[in-house]
Amino acid sequence: MHRFSYLHALFIALLFLVAAPAVAQTDSDAGDETFTPIDEIEIPVGGGLIETPIAVPNTYNLGETDPDGVGQRIASIIRTCLEISGYFEVYGPDRYFFDPDEEGMTPSTINFENWFNIGAQALVKTSFRVASNQVALDFRLYSVDTGQQIDIGYVPVTVPLNDVDAEVYRFVNLIIEHYTGFPGIFGTQIAFVGRDSNGLKQIYTTTVDGTRMGQVTDVGPINLLPAWGPGGVMYTTYRSGDPDLYVGNTPLSQRPGLDSGAAMSPSGGEIALTLSMNGHADIYIVDTNGDILRRCTDHPAEDLSPTWSPDGSQIAFVSDRSGGPQIFVMNADCSGQRRLTFAGNYNTTPDWSPNGDVIAFTGRDSRNRFDIFTVDPATSFIRRLTQDQGNNEEPSFSPDGRYLVFQSTRGGGGSRLWVMTADGQSQTCITPNSTGLEQPAWAR
Secondary structure (H helix, E strand, O other): OOOOOOHHHHHHHHHOOOOOOOOOHHHHHHHHHOOHHHHOOOOOOOOOOEEEEEEEOOOOEOOOOOOOOOOHHHHHHHHHHHHHHEEEEOOOOOHHHOHHOOOOHHHHHHHHHHHHOOOOOOEEEEEEEEEOOOEEEEEEEEOOOOEEOOOOOOOOEEEEHHHHHHHHHHHHHHHHHHHOOOOOOOEEEEEEEEEEOOOOOEEEEEEEOOEEEEOOOOOEEEEEEEEEEEEEEEEEEEOOOOOOEEEEEEEEEEOOOOOOEEEOOOOOOOOEEEEEOOOEEEEEEOOOOOOOEEOOOOOOEEEEEEEEOOOEEEEEEEEOOOOOEEEEEEEEEOOOOOOOOOEOOOEEEEEEEEOOOOOOEEEOOOOOOOOEEEEOOOOOOOEEEEOOOOOOEEEEEOOOOOEEEEEEEEOOOOEEEEEEOOOOOEEEEEOOOOOOEEEEEEEE
């Protein structure tokens, strides 16, 4: 069954909220109808990531007990995060022809020849000891070729039980920085929409590796469109029957009609959102109290889904003023509005990279399939990132702009959350055991 995209869902909502007649496009609007079929854009061939073979054996328990499964969790998180990063070929226990438990943590106790023989270039060694709800952690990275520990700036620590995951993420991020020159993004949060046990749409959060889930909302029949804002997650809720914008349990905008699609400015002082007080959806800028600062669009078409450039000087948004939804760009003072995408006739859900170089969006092809693309805001050059793997929608960039989270129906059974590098490589499902997850938004 076809599943409506975010923009389409808002159009349906507007039909119930706005009793305005359809407005014919002007001649200048109709002139924008020229486009290239988005089907003709294909994923570039070649240029894959260089993956370092890295072995991650099970964690040593130096104590007597492990009542909370700390050891298993440490090794599992490290393997999962390194795989998601796209820069490593991770070798787990099923690869070994020997017993790593017979080794220790120091170079003199490690048989590096065994690790070399399975093809590993790097080796992770981890240990822990639980005592009185405190956990002593020792994480090390070795070069298999030299048989020496690699100094990545991590030293053994003792932390409360609840802080173990954060230390594991820190260690993984240091490994990634050593090999790539850029810190990893593990430990950051992703908000998304899922259904609770009663089938109601609620807002949840997860870590990038999908291990730590949290619930943001627990009221109302429908909660949608999470975005990170002042003091937490902003979202649209129908708890009062009208789509209002909330932060946590605090209303931010409760005007008649649609209050939705919020995006916090890089400075943190302004929020772009969609309001439909005047018979159709337009982009407005409000402050962190929800007070209107300026109206950015005033067009008989529907203008939705704003996203800020990283320097705060521009806003991209979706408008159907050219006949079908396309990505547009304007200055932050609302001037200079121009159409950006001319390939395809149904482009939605833009998200501006923190690096400023591209805007990711969802495009629909002639087979009614949705895929992820990027567009250069300076040249309108479009690149395709997904293809022939179900519907792929709602891209959201990581804080460093090197990754995208998105929803995908590949594999069947409903949509799951996936992460890929910003050039479309190393696509990994981070919620393999959960379906019906939608509209991910990466905290940044």
